Amino acid sequence: MRRPLVTGTVAIAAATILLTGSGAVSGSAIATSPQEPRATDVHRVRIQDEFDSLGPEVRSLKLDSGRTAHYIDEGPRDGKPVLYIGGTGTSARAAHMTDFLRSTRESLGLRLISVERNGFGDTEFDKGLGKADFVKDALQVLDRIGVRKVGVIAISGGGPYAAELASLAPDRVQSLHLAAALPPYGAKPSYCSMSDEELGASLEKQIADPRIWWALPEDSPTKRVPGFADTAYEDGARTYNQRGQKADPGPQVHEQKLYCERPGPDLSKLTAPVILYSGKKDTTVPPSTVGTWKEHLPGDPAVRGYADSGHDVQYRHWDQILVDLAGYPDRTVVCHRGHSAMPPARIADPLVEKGRATLGSCAWQKSGQKSG
Numbered sequence: 039m040r041r042p043l044v045t046g047t048v049a050i051a052a053a054t055i056l057l058t059g060s061g062a063v064s065g066s067a068i069a070t071s072p073q074e075p076r077a078t079d080v081h082r083v084r085i086q087d088e089f090d091s092l093g094p095e096v097r098s099l100k101l102d103s104g105r106t107a108h109y110i111d112e113g114p115r116d117g118k119p120v121l122y123i124g125g126t127g128t129s130a131r132a133a134h135m136t137d138f139l140r141s142t143r144e145s146l147g148l149r150l151i152s153v154e155r156n157g158f159g160d161t162e163f164d165k166g167l168g169k170a171d172f173v174k175d176a177l178q179v180l181d182r183i184g185v186r187k188v189g190v191i192a193i194s195g196g197g198p199y200a201a202e203l204a205s206l207a208p209d210r211v212q213s214l215h216l217a218a219a220l221p222p223y224g225a226k227p228s229y230c231s232m233s234d235e236e237l238g239a240s241l242e243k244q245i246a247d248p249r250i251w252w253a254l255p256e257d258s259p260t261k262r263v264p265g266f267a268d269t270a271y272e273d274g275a276r277t278y279n280q281r282g283q284k285a286d287p288g289p290q291v292h293e294q295k296l297y298c299e300r301p302g303p304d305l306s307k308l309t310a311p312v313i314l315y316s317g318k319k320d321t322t323v324p325p326s327t328v329g330t331w332k333e334h335l336p337g338d339p340a341v342r343g344y345a346d347s348g349h350d351v352q353y354r355h356w357d358q359i360l361v362d363l364a365g366y367p368d369r370t371v372v373c374h375r376g377h378s379a380m381p382p383a384r385i386a387d388p389l390v391e392k393g394r395a396t397l398g399s400c401a402w403q404k405s406g407q408k409s410g
Contacts, residue, residue, distance in 0.1 A: 093134040094150075096160060099182055107175050108160040109153045111183055117149035120363050121176065121188040121203075124152065126195030126293055127251055129159030129277045135270055136356050138263045139399070146364040151188070153179050155199070157289025159280045165288070169202040169296055177207055189363045191215040193352045194323060198222040198297055201334075204310075205303030214308070215359055216331060217315040217352035218323045222302030224330040230298035237294065238287040246285040248274025259347065259354040262405035266353070305335055312339035313362055315355060317347030340367065344397070357399045373400035 094110035101107050110130050124132035133152045136143075143150065153176040157163030180188065189212050192200030197219030204211055229237055244250040252270040260266045278285045312335055316325045328341055347354045357371045361380050370386035372379060374395040380386075389395035396403060 093137065094131055094152075096130050096154075098160070099179055101175060101178055103175075105164070105175065106162070107153060107179050109151065109179050111149070111151050113144065113149035114147060115149070117147045118364060119149045119151060119180075119185045119188045121180070121190045122150055122152040123190065123192040123196030123199050123203075125193045126297075127158070127245070127274065127277055127290060129273055129280065130154035130161075131159070131276060132273045135266065135273065136353070137269075138266065138401075139356050139360065142357055142399070143360050146360055148360065148364060149185075151180070151183070151185070155293065157292065158277045162281070163283075163286075163289045163292070165292055169199050169299075170206060172199055173203045173206050176203065177210065180210070186210065187212040189213045189215065191217065191359060191363060192219045193217050194349065195220055195293070195297065197323075198299075198302070201303050201305060204305055204308045208305075208308040208310070211308065211310040213310050213363065213365075214312045215315070215362060216312070217355075217359060218317060218320055218349050219314075219327075219331075220297060220323050221327050221330045221334070222297065222299065223334050224327070226298050226300060227294070229294065234291050234295070238291045241287045241290055241294075242285075245278050245287050245290055248272075248278070254350055255348065258350045259402065260350050262402065263353070264405075302334065308336055311367070312337070313367060314339055314341045315351050315359065316341065316343045317349060317351035317354075318343055318345045319348035320351065322349040346397075354402070355398060358397070371398055372396065373398065373403050376400060 094112045096108050096110055099107045099109065108130050110133060112133070122133045122136075130152045133150055153172070154161040155172055156167045180186070187210055190200050190203060192215070194217075197216055198221075200214065200216065200219065201222050204214055229240070232240070248271040251274045252267065254260055254267075260270075278290075283289075314328050314331055316323075316328050318325055325343060328343070332339060332341075342355070342358065344351055344355055352359065355371075357378075361367075361369055361371055366380065368383055369380040370383045370390070372381065372386045372390060372395040374389060378399040378401070386395065390397055
């Protein structure tokens with residue numbers, strides 16, 4: 039039977055019932071009681087038995103040196119361990135910015151570990167520490183959680199730390215992945231001639247406001263990821279304010295001055311496979327740095343260059359990096375006929391060249407359609 043329309047004073051009464059919870063209305067209105075939800079609605083409701091994750095938990099560990107290390111450890115205990123070394127100005131929780139592909143990471147059985155660097159986030163600042171100290175701390179964390187060998191992924195300013203690790207403990211590196219990673223070789227950055235005070239003053243505004251620090255270009259693929267910018271801003275706030283340091287530029291200045299150290303470490307004993315990822319539009323760590331890395335890395339490292347990316351290549355092609363970290367560098371992540379897949383490169387690459395497939399998960403295409 040078709041339900042009659044509610045009009046006039048009856049409509050007002052019904053609205054009053056919904057807003058006040060009253061079961062009766064005076065005057066000419068008809069008293070009604072709230073309707074029970076339909077059985078089909080109830081059956082669709084699922085009250086979960088476990089909590090959903092709000093992102094990685096930052097844990098603490100007292101080191102032999104007396105310092106306290108802060109780190110995350112996400113994924114199956116028996117999964118393939120990956121040490122994530124984030125860019126400069128990031129906390130241990132920066133790996134959370136890659137959780138837009140968490141399902142892929144979990145399906146590949148990867149265990150994601152990140153150790154916070156000197157002066158950022160929860161970690162106290164000690165001006166006397168260098169890159170080698172970070173390596174010692176990270177290795178001790180890995181020892182304590184029962185991890186021997188790791189795949190290493192370094193992003194941007196994490197490059198010099200990854201090089202230090204590969205030099206000091208090459209036997210602990212299962213594979214090395216450098217995504218838009220700054221090399222500690224070649225010409226020094228231009229700011230190296232500045233005093234600590236001058237460099238601190240130049241960084242003051244962007245450190246105080248994470249929206250400036252994380253101001254990616256308007257055409258950045260990260261704009262397609264729901265919540266990416268806010269997650270980046272939150273990590274920026276954590277990095278520079280977590281301990282009440284109120285955006286003190288000291289740790290940032292110290293780290294950037296470490297990037298000025300030359301010569302970089304000797305990598306000749308590294309036997310693990312290496313993959314370099316570069317965005318051809320990158321002006322922060324330009325494609326020319328790939329050649330700089332290759333001059334100092336043993337063997338013939340693989341290179342993945344992407345015309346669609348700048349300094350955000352590590353996010354736009356995080357799906358491929360995950361597959362490489364999992365031990366499938368001979369496969370290429372593509373979107374083909376509306377579905378994401380990782381076929382062998384000999385099959386995927388011709389499809390991409392002919393325009394019948396695109397690189398990366400289909401999520402990039404779908405999100406682009408929505409935002410367009």
